[in-house]
Amino acid sequence: MCRGVLSPAVLGRRLILPDNRIMKEQIERVIHLGTRYPNSLSEDAAIDVLGMVGIEDGKCVFLSSGSEAVELGAQIIRRVTDKPLLLTFASSYLAAFGSAGRKSKEEWHLFDWNLCTHVGSCDCLDGIPWQDIGGFVFEPGGSGSESVRFPSRRLIQDIVAQVRQQGGLLMANEITTGMGRTGKWFGFQHYDLQPDIVAIGKGLGNGYPVSAVAMDRPVAEKLEGSGFHYAQSHQNDPLGCAVAKEVIAVFREENWVEKGRATGAYFLEGLQRLAGKHAVVKEARGRGMLLALEFRPQGGFSTAAVFQALLKNGFFVASSPTRNFLRFDPCLTMEKRDIDDLLVCLDSILAAAGEGTR
Ligand SMILES: Cc1ncc(COP(=O)(O)O)c(C=O)c1O
Numbered sequence: 025m026c027r028g029v030l031s032p033a034v035l036g037r038r039l040i041l042p043d044n045r046i047m048k049e050q051i052e053r054v055i056h057l058g059t060r061y062p063n064s065l066s067e068d069a070a071i072d073v074l075g076m077v078g079i080e081d082g083k084c085v086f087l088s089s090g091s092e093a094v095e096l097g098a099q100i101i102r103r104v105t106d107k108p109l110l111l112t113f114a115s116s117y118l119a120a121f122g123s124a125g126r127k128s129k130e131e132w133h134l135f136d137w138n139l140c141t142h143v144g145s146c147d148c149l150d151g152i153p154w155q156d157i158g159g160f161v162f163e164p165g166g167s168g169s170e171s172v173r174f175p176s177r178r179l180i181q182d183i184v185a186q187v188r189q190q191g192g193l194l195m196a197n198e199i200t201t202g203m204g205r206t207g208k209w210f211g212f213q214h215y216d217l218q219p220d221i222v223a224i225g226k227g228l229g230n231g232y233p234v235s236a237v238a239m240d241r242p243v244a245e246k247l248e249g250s251g252f253h254y255a256q257s258h259q260n261d262p263l264g265c266a267v268a269k270e271v272i273a274v275f276r277e278e279n280w281v282e283k284g285r286a287t288g289a290y291f292l293e294g295l296q297r298l299a300g301k302h303a304v305v306k307e308a309r310g311r312g313m314l315l316a317l318e319f320r321p322q323g324g325f326s327t328a329a330v331f332q333a334l335l336k337n338g339f340f341v342a343s344s345p346t347r348n349f350l351r352f353d354p355c356l357t358m359e360k361r362d363i364d365d366l367l368v369c370l371d372s373i374l375a376a377a378g379e380g381t382r
Pocket of ligand 1: 089119226
């Protein structure tokens with residue numbers, strides 16, 4: 025019926041190919057150094073990362089995974105503000121371990137923004153102990169890493185204003201939403217605010233395990249003044265820094281944020297056409313190359329069956345059968361003709377699901 029392959033990598037080429045020059049050259053020079061050895065590559069990569077997140081005069085540390093970056097960011101907030109409680113969305117995924125992995129109520133105040141209309145007299149923010157909150161860890165996909173829903177600008181700006189009024193900080197968790205995923209360099213840029221700390225992972229290494237925590241100067245100064253000590257073996261490794269530097273350079277030279285935005289808009293239009301045609305589709309939504317197609321549970325329709333039919337035809341997408349949607353976050357290099365193939369395939373699967381057309 026229809027065939028295709030979706031690559032999960034961000035750019036999907038160049039760095040992960042075996043002939044990649046930057047990685048080979050760096051492997052031959054030096055891969056790893058102890059945490060006490062400064063290296064010019066980490067300095068250069070830090071300048072690139074800080075420039076990219078809009079914190080010109082800050083500091084940056086490189087780690088290996090997104091979980092490490094978010095957990096370190098959380099530790100930094102607690103240390104700098106001396107407040108152990110952090111605010112985040114109940115649905116946001118933060119880390120595989122540590123305090124950010126546990127999200128225990130002693131350390132995190134979880135807020136369900138899906139319940140909140142935040143218009144007129146909405147009292148959704150009542151009950152948040154603002155004075156105790158050290159910082160808001162904002163995952164700009166809302167629950168984007170899961171269901172691709174985006175909280176309103178007004179809601180986020182109100183939360184940030186309240187947190188900052190009480191001396192709290194804003195950290196953006198850009199592990200999923202960073203590096204052009206949502207059509208801008210970073211997800212927080214849809215909200216017209218500047219975080220104090222930004223955690224970046226995934227796309228920063230384009231498949232290679234490197235992540236970063238960028239912080240502004242006031243945070244860095246307070247942190248250093250506090251005697252905070254953090255060390256792990258693979259911190260500011262030259263190889264990871266060389267990869268991050270190259271990925272950022274490729275993004276800039278080849279304009280991947282803009283290209284991803286345009287491809288995402290094309291993709292969304294196609295999904296919206298399907299939503300208009302098939303009654304079983306409840307909604308098509310997305311921001312850049314982070315998209316979802318949500319179905320109405322009705323009759324014998326099964327989201328899992330749509331997922332399986334796509335897989336059988338060579339399209340591997342994310343699915344949450346219990347919540348009735350498919351999620352699409354393919355590589356930014358995805359070609360329009362591959363999107364067309366996917367849409368044709370989906371169209372015929374939905375038609376065959378017997379739901380008819382509007
Ligand atoms: C929003 C978000 N934060 C943090 C993480 C953790 O990153 P990692 O799996 O690289 O440790 C993920 C991973 O999927 C994520 O989606």
